Amino acid sequence: GQQLNQSPQSMFIQEGEDVSMNCTSSSIFNTWLWYKQDPGEGPVLLIALYKAGELTSNGRLTAQFGITRKDSFLNISASIPSDVGIYFCAGQNRVTSYDKVIFGPGTSLSVIP
Amino acid sequence: SAVISQKPSRDICQRGTSLTIQCQVDSQVTMMFWYRQQPGQSLTLIATANQGSEATYESGFVIDKFPISRPNLTFSTLTVSNMSPEDSSIYLCSVEGQTYEQYFGPGTRLTVT
DSSP: OOOEEEEOSEEEEETTOOEEEEEEESSOOSEEEEEEEOTTSOOEEEEEEOSTTOEEEETTEEEEEOTTSSEEEEEEOSOOGGGOEEEEEEEEOOSSSOOOOEEOOOEEEEEEO | OOOEEEEOSEEEEOTTOOEEEEEEESSOOSEEEEEEEOTTOOOEEEEEEETTSOOEEOTTOOTTTSOEEEEETTEEEEEEOSOOGGGOEEEEEEEEOTTSOEEEOOOEEEEEO
């Protein structure tokens, strides 16, 4: 079945540093989603991407939909302690009929003050 | 985005018993989903719940173990039946947004002893 890989699996960074993480797949998706999950909470949608090559920002977060449609990356600029959490990418081929969302294994981010 | 609530937020249950988890949305939605997130893992789709029809279960999940109700467009329940310690997980409901992204509830943290 379809699987997503995320790298790195975990990262420890200093406050103020920029962060980059990516998500790859052996299959093509037409939608990429990025979520953040805080401990004890449900995942929160950060950015949704719908077109190959699309670059979208949400505050200090920027995500891009890869040209091949098999990858996506998420950048966080000037990290702060509240950026700590697990970041999940997700892919979907939803067009006119339902197709389930596939989630990656997550990237755990720790920010050292 | 929709506001989603879940009850209970957490529970500790004895093996062999059943627990029903409720998911309430503040607006009418067509598609609702139930996910399981085992400790330290990503999200796995259990089933899709559409109002007025039987839930559609993913491979590895069966109706006898995880019966689902969807009586209206704002509410759904998931029952975890005949529980064992392996059922200890976070159970999350989600709904589909207007551009097919998914929004999650806060989750129900279940511990089976």
